[in-house]
Amino acid sequence: MNQPTTLFEKIWSTHEVAPQNADTPAVIYIDLHLIHEVTTPQAFAELRTRGLKVRRPDKILATMDHATPTRTEQVFGGMPITIESAAKQIRQLEQNCADFGVELLGLQHDLRGIVHIIGPELGVTQPGRTIVCGDSHTSTHGAFGALAFGIGTTEVGHVLATQCLLQTKPKTFAVNINGRLPTGVTAKDLILSIIGKVGVSGGTGHVIEYRGAAIRALSMDERMTVCNMSIEAGARAGMIAPDDTTFEYLAQTPRAPKGVAWDQAVASWRKLVTDDGAVFDKSVEIDAGGLEPMITWGTNPGMVAPISGNIPDHRGDPVFDAAIRYMGLTPGEPIRNSPVNVVFVGSCTNGRLSDLRSAAHVLRGHKIAAGVTMLVVPGSQAVKRAAEAEGLHEIFRAAGADWRESGCSMCLGMNGDTVGKGEYSVSTSNRNFEGRQGVGARTLLASPQTAAASAIRGRVTDPRELITARDWNS
């Protein structure tokens, strides 16, 4: 009988073009390469310098999201893109895709969106695939039981030229989440809790597999939120074994296999599980039932507390002191009722339709507080159309929020959407690093529900104060 193996090992071993040996890392075949405008120009330039072709254009999908504007008139005409260098990157990706024969869902394409939103939406993100992108949040795709990880621009060039990467085999890390999330506690709260527990480098050198009853109960959107932030725990990849939830999602997507091919695919996908008795290099146990809505108070995603709790007090620790000084918050005080200037709902972490529904559910019938700016940015143009078909955009606008075209937007302050110096932003994105959302911006990461509740009050607010348990899922 074969040795029991993990989900990760099953995918790794079937993608070895050449195994690892004493002299060289493994040569790993890549099934899907997602590319965008910001981390590819130098890679295409390298191909041109060396006279190399793109080996498998059919395994690449390009879009633009990071540097693209979100104002409708800048996307569809009427107003120029403010940042000239961003406009140049967009033009360069168009040229590179045309020259090398790569499919591009360009700026005005109705399937464009954040790269990690559109892969799943189109059904190109599939169980068992190896998926890479020049973006650290590529871990998102692991929600489907794919091995998906972020790479640098040099490696983007490697995949363009050879469809392969040289990789040293990572270790495995089981994150077991038992029980069930309480009402009012979201997937975002779960992953923030996990990062708070394992730390921002706890996953370095490892691929995480999220396991347990609480994970099985999550929708695909929620699983993507969890896997998305694996990198914030230092892990390049996070995965969840595929199951009926996965297959039901994929069955609705345009590019998943159809007919007989679908049946064959599902049969093979069902084998993508960690065998009983398989050994992980390390593991952690978390009781979902004990979790609460979470919000970050510091300058990395591991600096996180329950929203009903207090900002910790580690005065004298230089790391803590630097974070608290930057954030302008008071050690030992409740995080609740901290000031809010900006609220951002969107990003590859929380920019899917269910996230927008959650935010709208809290906002319905309310106005955002005076002095608060709120930006709602759908993760893709398809999410935007679906949200508008349900009237979600009307709820956001009636509340006083801005409704935009899709993109990374305010997650990373490189496309014109920024938070001002010293301003507090409750954001559904993934990073609260210094200056991430703009020079001097202070970011508090939270769920869409917490973001919406905080917009209404103009203060950090536990969404359970605005939504009773009975109404939470309605």
Added chain:
Amino acid sequence: MNAVKTIRSRTVVMPATNIDTDQIIPGRFLTTTVKSGLGVHLFADWRYDAAGKPLPDFILNRPEAAGCRILVAGRNIGCGSSREHAPWALQDFGFQAVVSTEIADIFRSNSLKNGLLPVIVDAATHVWLLENPGAEVLIDLEATTLRLPDGRTTKFPIEAFPRYCLLNGVDELGFLVSKDAAISAYENR
């Protein structure tokens, strides 16, 4: 890529832990389409005031940082974004090695691909380096050692293949391209 064999230099010390790649090179500088010229933006938000004037107390603006090629950083440098602009900016500024107890995965991989040597040291060596900024250190990639001024020497881990590439000044793409037959065989399985 230039070959790397030994690096002898005084150190610059940045003791902060978890220095993420957004600090090394903020997002607004990523709309470039080339690799060069990023050194001026290295640590931009820590290095300049709102008017773009260098902050005199920041280590990279101080005279003793001039000519230093080794950056000693607090634990877990390079976490966060996969932007290869981070090693490009460090190199363009003049750094040839980054030393810490932990170096984030993608940043480490990106650094190796560009000839910026990631050196992971034990806690005791790290503490000594943090407490002695400006110390003259010798990093020997052939021997995979870091030597302190008093002669104490510590080994650092590096995989055989990137070490070979760095020592010989060759990049990994040539090796991958040479695997064409094996890749074709895999595709035609």
